[in-house]
Amino acid sequence: MTSTSERPVDAAPAPGGRVRRRRGVQPWHLAAAALLLAVGALASLFIGVSDLTPLDLLDADESKATVFWASRVPRLVSILLAGSAMAVAGLVMMSLTRNRFVSPQTAGTTEWVGLGIVVATLAFGSTSVFGKMAIATLFSLAGTFFFVWLLRRIVLTDMIVVPLVGILLGGVVMAAATFLAYRFDLLQSVDAWMNGDFSGVLAGRYELLYLVLAATVVAYLYADRFSVAGMGESFAINLGIAYTRVVTIGLVIASVVTAIVVVTVGNIPFLGLVVPNIVTLAMGDNLRRVLPVTALTGAGFVLVCDVLGRTIRYPYEVPVGMIGGVIGGVAFIWLLLRARTRGVS
Structure with a gap:
């Protein structure tokens, strides 16, 4: 058996407590991923x-320049910020709850x-x-901590x-939200808020996303x-x-x-679940090493989805x-089957 002192330096605990070794990810893999992300970003702009x-930009066309700076650039920035931050939030929750399927x-x-x-x-119908966002954050914090409290008692x-x-639990909460929305004729508003869509992103309507960059740092x-x-908890103490303070900080960041x-x-489904799992399967569970890669992969995932959404039914979106x-969803099913197969074997 290998003693604790003989473990490789880059080995890190998996969410279930098992130490996993680093997989073979080469620098050129990261360079290729960065290149693909740059190509996708360029495609998104045009x-x-x-x-x-x-x-059109070189010709100094004023109307084209307005579209570029007021719509295309804010949309790209919001895609990169939202994708990277949600992937990191999923990675943090996965690690703190010690479960690969929590996001x-x-x-x-x-x-x-x-x-x-x-x-x-x-x-507060007329609020900004x-x-x-402040009220939604409070509900998000309360719900996340309630979920963790529930796990500790089951x-x-x-x-x-x-x-x-x-x-x-989420289904019960969403049922309550849908009932209230139906009762007060807000169903369309709720659908607009909850369905992930970047078509309405314009300059002046996305700047709050810069806050998630600070949370990622x-x-x-x-x-x-x-x-x-x-x-x-025992090992950390x-x-x-x-332990309690670190877990609280992590859950606050995710919320x-x-x-x-x-x-x-x-909402962008499965983003905080699939991306961290794929990255950690390739690179191991050392958060400091995989967190930047997870952020880039999450941004790339949303970018690819956005480009596909704009081209599948062009000019519709x-x-x-x-x-x-x-x-x-397909990736989630694959992860479930993989976990079940490995668990049986």
Whole structure:
């Protein structure tokens, strides 16, 4: 048997407490991924209903320049910020709950945000987007901490049951939000808020997303602490980590990021679940090493979904949430089957 002192330096605890070694990801893999992301970003800038090419910008066409700077650039920035932040939020929740299938989408966090939006609209109908975001954040925090509190009081032997509990809880919360929305004729508004879509992103209507960049930086600074906390409370305390404080910070980051993204651009299904799983399967579970790659992969995932949504039915547009739901759903089923197969074997 290999003693603790003989473990490789880059080995890190998996969410279930098992140490996994780093897989073979070469620098050229990252360079290729960065190149693909750059190509996708370039395509995003020049794909849309309005015909726009780089030559139009060189010709100093004022109307084309207005479309570029007021619509295309804000849309690209919001895609990159939302995708990277939600992927990081899923990675943090996956590590802290020690379960590979826990994310803001499977813990009911996004549904709590939806309920917060409905309550904010009913109680403060004339409030600003920032006010709605603040109320949605409070609901998101309350729902996430309730989910964690619930997990600590339920004995579950199968890791797949944990996200099912969150999905059931989220379904109850969303049912309450839908009932309130139906009762006060807000169903269309709720659908618009909750469906991930970047078509309405314009200059002056996406700047709140810069807050998630700060949350992502904080998550990177606490990455090592999150890794240790993911090994369990007793282990973290023995290493001198303030376990409760670290877990609280991680859950606050995930909740705030989810609330900001949902309020600004809507919900993107499976993003915080699929991307962290794929990255950690390739690179291991050392959060400090995989967090930047997870952020880039999440941005690339949303970017690909957005480009597909704009080209499948051109000149019409399919919402990013729908494309992400289809792709993410297939990937989620693959992850479930893979986990079940490995568990049986």
